[in-house]
Amino acid sequence: MTLRVGNASGFYGDRFEAVREMLTGGQLDILTGDYLAELTMLILGRDRAKDPALGYARTFLRQLEEGLGLAADRGVRIVTNAGGLNPSALAGAIRELAERVGVPVRVAHVEGDDLLDRGWGPGVLTANAYLGGAGIAECLRAGADVVVTGRVTDAALVTGPAAAHFGWTERDRDALAGAVVAGHVLECGAQATGGNYAFFTDHDVRRPGFPIAEINADGSSVITKHPDTGGAVTVGTVTAQLLYETAGARYAGPDVTARLDTVRLTSLGPDRVGIDGVRGEAPPPALKTGLTRIGGWRNEVVFVLTGLDIEAKAALVRDQMERALAKRGPAEVRWTLARTDRADAEVEEEASALLRLVVRDPDPEAVGRTVSSAAVELGLASYPGFHLTAPPGKGAPYGVFEAVHVDADIVPHAAVLPDGRRISVPSPAVTSQLTEVEQPPLPEPLPPGPTRRAPLGLVAGARSGDKGGSANVGVWARTDDAWRWMAHHLTADRFRHLSPEVRDLPVERHVLPNLRALNFTIDGLLGEGVASQARFDPQAKALGEWLRSRHTDIPEVLL
Numbered sequence: 001m002t003l004r005v006g007n008a009s010g011f012y013g014d015r016f017e018a019v020r021e022m023l024t025g026g027q028l029d030i031l032t033g034d035y036l037a038e039l040t041m042l043i044l045g046r047d048r049a050k051d052p053a054l055g056y057a058r059t060f061l062r063q064l065e066e067g068l069g070l071a072a073d074r075g076v077r078i079v080t081n082a083g084g085l086n087p088s089a090l091a092g093a094i095r096e097l098a099e100r101v102g103v104p105v106r107v108a109h110v111e112g113d114d115l116l117d118r119g120w121g122p123g124v125l126t127a128n129a130y131l132g133g134a135g136i137a138e139c140l141r142a143g144a145d146v147v148v149t150g151r152v153t154d155a156a157l158v159t160g161p162a163a164a165h166f167g168w169t170e171r172d173r174d175a176l177a178g179a180v181v182a183g184h185v186l187e188c189g190a191q192a193t194g195g196n197y198a199f200f201t202d203h204d205v206r207r208p209g210f211p212i213a214e215i216n217a218d219g220s221s222v223i224t225k226h227p228d229t230g231g232a233v234t235v236g237t238v239t240a241q242l243l244y245e246t247a248g249a250r251y252a253g254p255d256v257t258a259r260l261d262t263v264r265l266t267s268l269g270p271d272r273v274g275i276d277g278v279r280g281e282a283p284p285p286a287l288k289t290g291l292t293r294i295g296g297w298r299n300e301v302v303f304v305l306t307g308l309d310i311e312a313k314a315a316l317v318r319d320q321m322e323r324a325l326a327k328r329g330p331a332e333v334r335w336t337l338a339r340t341d342r343a344d345a346e347v348e349e350e351a352s353a354l355l356r357l358v359v360r361d362p363d364p365e366a367v368g369r370t371v372s373s374a375a376v377e378l379g380l381a382s383y384p385g386f387h388l389t390a391p392p393g394k395g396a397p398y399g400v401f402e403a404v405h406v407d408a409d410i411v412p413h414a415a416v417l418p419d420g421r422r423i424s425v426p427s428p429a430v431t432s433q434l435t436e437v438e439q440p441p442l443p444e445p446l447p448p449g450p451t452r453r454a455p456l457g458l459v460a461g462a463r464s465g466d467k468g469g470s471a472n473v474g475v476w477a478r479t480d481d482a483w484r485w486m487a488h489h490l491t492a493d494r495f496r497h498l499s500p501e502v503r504d505l506p507v508e509r510h511v512l513p514n515l516r517a518l519n520f521t522i523d524g525l526l527g528e529g530v531a532s533q534a535r536f537d538p539q540a541k542a543l544g545e546w547l548r549s550r551h552t553d554i555p556e557v558l559l
Contacts, residue, residue: 003165005158006212009033010189012040012057018210019063023070025226032157033080034187039530042292042399044084045125055085061093069103079136079157083148087111091148106418108139110149112411123293129411130288132254135425136160138415153253155183166217170428177258177280178219185223185241186211192241194231198461203232220276233271239515243474245465247521248510249437257281261512285431286405295400295532296360299367301375302389303355310353313383320382324374330359330366367395399531403468439511443484450556457548459558460486464544471525471540476517482558483516495520498550
């Protein structure tokens with residue numbers, strides 16, 4: 001009765017060959033592909049604005065030119081959110097492809113997430129509710145070989161197949177919650193098998209395989225990968241992915257609210273990690289809905305400052321540029337100086353700092369030639385050694401992401417079956433408003449002893465990411481003693497001290513003892529979302545690694 005679900009894509013642009021690798025590398029029942037992210041919806045929205053027939057991930061269709069036949073031969077069903085803003089169009093394109101390559105497949109799709117016609121105001125490019133897995137389950141029960149969705153939660157690609165396979169209903173909350181956790185581990189592809197892993201030197205991660213979840217009827221699962229593929233599946237790699245883009249103990253979704261504080265991870269052998277103990281609660285009555293729009297126009301110029309007097313050089317060119325922009329400058333001007341230089345460097349690049357100018361304005365002209373001409377004209381009239389990392393351009397539009405919540409009962413979730421019938425998918429009958437979970441007791445602290453100033457990353461791993469304008473950093477300890485120290489030492493205030501960029505922002509700490517982990521959420525760090533490119537690392541992907549590099553007083557017994 002075990003259901004083997006594999007993943008072949010963590011984002012739009014992931015490894016093209018992964019579909020073939022997953023279909024030929026070993027046994028699978030379901031192959032999923034996650035192609036959507038907040039930024040992807042904006043990209044697809046611009047595609048659809050140019051051509052209403054577009055709006056889906058065209059890469060997936062190319063992958064199916066070979067993958068469709070491989071899946072049919074092996075009896076693997078495919079579930080993907082590659083439909084993006086136009087799942088019906090992608091479903092139709094797959095039927096045309098199937099006829100062309102001579103592979104008879106039954107194709108279904110899920111729709112109803114697109115709420116653009118609800119009057120969100122001017123400028124909104126996309127508006128999509130995050131649906132659950134119930135529509136996917138209806139399609140699979142009706143015999144679909146390929147199910148295409150629009151904006152569903154990433155975990156829905158797993159909860160839908162699992163519910164269809166095991167006959168779960170919305171009352172099977174613990175089982176659904178277990179599938180949500182398995183789906184969250186799978187959704188980002190190779191991040192669960194050693195990709196982007198803090199302790200990457202422990203494994204050969206040059207070409208990590210993609211993850212598989214062996215799901216049981218009670219919702220427990222085993223995370224693994226195909227044999228003879230790169231990377232590794234360990235308690236550490238799974239912990240890292242569980243902390244990615246999550247926050248506190250309650251992980252809310254449209255199918256169920258999973259309690260992350262109940263997750264138990266167990267090493268079951270090489271490349272096998274068990275997940276069990278997950279408890280589920282009723283989902284909230286509202287669905288998260290992502291809105292994207294073009295926020296304005298943006299341009300960037302990076303000045304290279306080399307050698308001596310870096311601060312004075314930066315002050316000179318900044319003053320020159322601000323004078324040039326004073327008459328018709330952009331609405332927003334931001335400067336950052338990265339002191340990447342070091343003294344007495346043997347390589348010129350190592351003697352150089354980067355001064356970054358970022359400008360924004362509703363008018364493309366204000367960030368275009370006005371800015372680029374001002375920078376170019378300083379070529380022979382500014383600081384010694386003047387040059388740029390690249391010629392300044394004319395500017396480009398930037399996007400804005402906003403999350404709102406709408407009543408699930410007004411979202412027309414529907415499954416369009418292989419025979420063309422359209423079935424309305426009701427929202428869960430029982431829902432519950434989210435409340436704060438009482439923070440669990442902390443472990444006994446380590447006994448006092450000598451400490452040494454050293455990087456936090458010597459005893460802790462971290463993974464970070466984005467959720468709209470907020471960021472999260474999950475930090476986990478590798479040993480029980482390191483957890484006993486970290487749980488008391490790494491407070492929200494110390495996190496602010498170690499990460500000065502977030503010092504003035506709201507930081508919330510969540511304690512997850514089963515994972516020996518702390519999860520920090522930082523509101524407002526990313527401005528209006530990744531597409532707005534509000535900071536140097538716009539998705540906060542490296543925020544955790546920066547934290548790990550920071551020095552703090554660590555007990556010598558841990559070092």
